[in-house]
Amino acid sequence: MSATKEEIVAFMALExxxxxxxxxxxxxxxxxxSHDIGINELRPGGTVSxxxxxxxxxVAIYVAILGKIGIVPLTVTTSLTINFLRKPSxxxxxxxxxxxxxxxxxxxxxxxxxxxxxxxxxxxxxVGTYSVPPKQT
Amino acid sequence: MSATKEEIVAFMALExxxxxxxxxxxxxxxxxxSHDIGINELRPGGTVSxxxxxxxxxVAIYVAILGKIGIVPLTVTTSLTINFLRKPSxxxxxxxxxxxxxxxxxxxxxxxxxxxxxxxxxxxxxVGTYSVPPKQT
Amino acid sequence: MSATKEEIVAFMALExxxxxxxxxxxxxxxxxxSHDIGINELRPGGTVSxxxxxxxxxVAIYVAILGKIGIVPLTVTTSLTINFLRKPSxxxxxxxxxxxxxxxxxxxxxxxxxxxxxxxxxxxxxVGTYSVPPKQT
Amino acid sequence: MSATKEEIVAFMALExxxxxxxxxxxxxxxxxxSHDIGINELRPGGTVSxxxxxxxxxVAIYVAILGKIGIVPLTVTTSLTINFLRKPSxxxxxxxxxxxxxxxxxxxxxxxxxxxxxxxxxxxxxVGTYSVPPKQT
Numbered sequence: 001m002s003a004t005k006e007e008i009v010a011f012m013a014l015e016x017x018x019x020x021x022x023x024x025x026x027x028x029x030x031x032x033x034s035h036d037i038g039i040n041e042l043r044p045g046g047t048v049s050x051x052x053x054x055x056x057x058x059v060a061i062y063v064a065i066l067g068k069i070g071i072v073p074l075t076v077t078t079s080l081t082i083n084f085l086r087k088p089s090x091x092x093x094x095x096x097x098x099x100x101x102x103x104x105x106x107x108x109x110x111x112x113x114x115x116x117x118x119x120x121x122x123x124x125x126x127v128g129t130y131s132v133p134p135k136q137t
Numbered sequence: 138m139s140a141t142k143e144e145i146v147a148f149m150a151l152e153x154x155x156x157x158x159x160x161x162x163x164x165x166x167x168x169x170x171s172h173d174i175g176i177n178e179l180r181p182g183g184t185v186s187x188x189x190x191x192x193x194x195x196v197a198i199y200v201a202i203l204g205k206i207g208i209v210p211l212t213v214t215t216s217l218t219i220n221f222l223r224k225p226s227x228x229x230x231x232x233x234x235x236x237x238x239x240x241x242x243x244x245x246x247x248x249x250x251x252x253x254x255x256x257x258x259x260x261x262x263x264v265g266t267y268s269v270p271p272k273q274t
Numbered sequence: 275m276s277a278t279k280e281e282i283v284a285f286m287a288l289e290x291x292x293x294x295x296x297x298x299x300x301x302x303x304x305x306x307x308s309h310d311i312g313i314n315e316l317r318p319g320g321t322v323s324x325x326x327x328x329x330x331x332x333v334a335i336y337v338a339i340l341g342k343i344g345i346v347p348l349t350v351t352t353s354l355t356i357n358f359l360r361k362p363s364x365x366x367x368x369x370x371x372x373x374x375x376x377x378x379x380x381x382x383x384x385x386x387x388x389x390x391x392x393x394x395x396x397x398x399x400x401v402g403t404y405s406v407p408p409k410q411t
Numbered sequence: 412m413s414a415t416k417e418e419i420v421a422f423m424a425l426e427x428x429x430x431x432x433x434x435x436x437x438x439x440x441x442x443x444x445s446h447d448i449g450i451n452e453l454r455p456g457g458t459v460s461x462x463x464x465x466x467x468x469x470v471a472i473y474v475a476i477l478g479k480i481g482i483v484p485l486t487v488t489t490s491l492t493i494n495f496l497r498k499p500s501x502x503x504x505x506x507x508x509x510x511x512x513x514x515x516x517x518x519x520x521x522x523x524x525x526x527x528x529x530x531x532x533x534x535x536x537x538v539g540t541y542s543v544p545p546k547q548t
Contacts, residue, residue: 015181044152050214051192058187077187078381079353079403081218081492083520083538085513101536102496106380107352107405109494111536125512125522127494127538129353129403131381215518216490216540218355220383220401222376238399239359243517244489244542246357248399262375262385264357264401266490266540268518289455318426324488325466332461351461355492 002028008066012059015073021059021096026067030099030110033060034117037094046090048123053094053114054082057126060096061110065130068103074133078107081127088123089116106132139165145203149196152210158196158233163204167236167247170197171254174231183227185260190231190251191219194263197233198247202267205240211270215244218264225260226253243269276302282340286333289347295333295370300341304373304384307334308391311368320364322397327368327388328356331400334370335384339404342377348407352381355401362397363390380406413439419477423470426484432470432507437478441510441521444471445528448505457501459534464505464525465493468537471507472521476541479514485544489518492538499534500527517543 003011005026012019024032033056035041041052058077065075088094095117102109112126140148142163149156161169170193172178178189195214202212225231232254239246249263277285279300286293298306307330309315315326332351339349362368369391376383386400414422416437423430435443444467446452452463469488476486499505506528513520523537 016186017181018177018186040155044154047213049153049155050195050217051188054191054217055188073182076184077221079218079220080187080191081216081355081538083216083512083540084214085520101494101533109496109536122512125520125538127492127536129494218401218492220375220403222383238357238396246359246399259375262383262401264355264399266357290460291455292451292460314429318428319484321487323427323429324469324491325462328465328491329462347456350458351495353492353494354461354465355490357490358488 003066003070011071019059023063026063028068031060031064031067033096035094042090048088053124056096057112060098060112061128064098064100064110065108075130078131079129083125086121086123092116092118140203140207148208156196160200163200165205168201168204170233172231179227185225190261193233194249197235197249198265201235201237201247202245212267215268216266220262223258223260229253229255277340277344285345293333297337300337302342305338305341307370309368316364322362327398330370331386334372334386335402338372338374338384339382349404352405353403357399360395360397366390366392413479414477414481422482430470434474437474439479442475442478444507446505453501459499464535467507468523471509471523472539475509475511475521476519486541489542490540494536497532497534503527503529
């Protein structure tokens with residue numbers, strides 16, 4: 001039932017055409033994404049903007065869900081909590097590691113650790129809940 | 138100590154140059170912002186993307202804080218929780234009403250109700266916490 | 275489909291026998307509960323303990339859901355976020371005002387403002403999400 | 412600056428006299444607590460009550476903070492988000508593993524995984540933020 005990385009990348013290009021996230025790895029337990037950081041992602045002072053981090057985490061959980069349950073287009077975010085922990089580097093890609101903590105029939109909960117590439121310090125931590133549409137029969 | 142709408146708009150143009158949020162009103166108790174919705178804010182199927190809603194809410198709390206405590210550039214988001222409640226209209230502006238629930242010396246907590254202009258149904262609800270830098274003396 | 279205050283009080287006595295919450299009012303839009311504060315609810319220094327506040331909020335949302343959709347025993351909390359805003363009084367009852375922000379077929383989201391009786395200052399703010407079991411047919 | 416397990420247990424007996432949590436281990440990176448489950452912790456149907464889980468997580472983060480920064484009595488919870496993932500066993504102790512994700516001068520963020528003893532499935536996941544009082548000089 002799960003989807004391959006290639007299927008997911010193709011689907012994301014249709015479903016989230018604006019995202020600049022790159023799917024690095026995805027399997028049934030989670031996903032790792034990367035996102036380049038440039039002038040559009042920075043705030044004055046050299047901090048990666050909070051909404052950019054939220055956006056990457058949201059996509060990471062979505063990709064991990066596809067990797068687990070297959071291409072289910074109507075999956076939607078129902079809630080998301082982000083804690084900003086440290087200032088990310090302005091000069092490194094943001095990496096997002098997502099682990100699915102619960103995969104229920106109706107709700108899926110994923111956790112994301114965001115960090116600057118080359119560092120192991122978590123810059124932001126996200127927990128998101130997604131609602132999966134009932135199966136058609 | 139508070140800042141006027143004009144001061145805030147000028148500051149936001151420097152601090153958040155990417156944002157397309159428009160400050161409609163701001164005073165010591167809160168702020169109302171609007172954000173146009175176009176192709177860049179939509180996902181296939183006509184839903185306003187979740188990160189766009191998070192971003193508007195984040196800016197709304199930031200503006201409300203400036204309206205309360207004045208231009209304090211180093212204020213940063215420490216956490217944000219969003220609950221997505223209904224599908225927003227693809228054809229109306231998103232409006233964000235922010236109320237500050239707590240204004241402490243170190244932490245400020247704001248609540249935002251997001252809705253499509255012309256409707257009173259809340260499409261997403263946000264609570265965000267911001268850390269205020271210690272006063273210089 | 276909704277339940278009356280009397281039906282809810284009787285049901286709560288069975289379902290949550292440990293709670294000391296008192297249902298003050300409940301209708302289709304929300305509920306107000308109260309909870310006495312005594313030695314068991316206080317921490318040294320005279321603060322109402324955080325878990326007591328969380329517990330009251332959890333019950334308040336549960337009661338409001340029963341008031342809206344009727345006695346549905348398998349409704350369960352899926353997530354809860356609390357922000358502690360001010361120190362509650364050690365000598366006043368805690369009041370909890372719950373409003374349901376979303377009543378979906380599968381998920382219900384409620385918001386609770388907690389305050390010390392006699393004051394309008396919110397001491398803690400809660401958003402909770404509850405999963406409603408699918409209807410039997 | 413950190414406190415030993417013995418110092419923490421003695422302090423908790425004074426500060427949180429109501430808690431039935433047992434400190435299993437604590438060091439500078441985190442803490443593990445256990446809590447017996449009996450009739451007082453259960454709801455009809457055999458589920459451990461949500462507020463009991465929240466309470467254990469809150470204490471676990473508090474203990475981990477003491478293990479890291481020493482006995483600092485005025486540390487207070489500022490926010491807590493819990494996601495309920497699975498039904499805990501009614502017949503096993505609840506275990507709480509806390510890791511501190513951020514230890515700042517003003518804010519500390521901890522993450523707790525709660526599970527039934529003897530199982531590795533996480534039944535609930537908590538992120539909590541605590542405010543540390545400024546240092547006296």
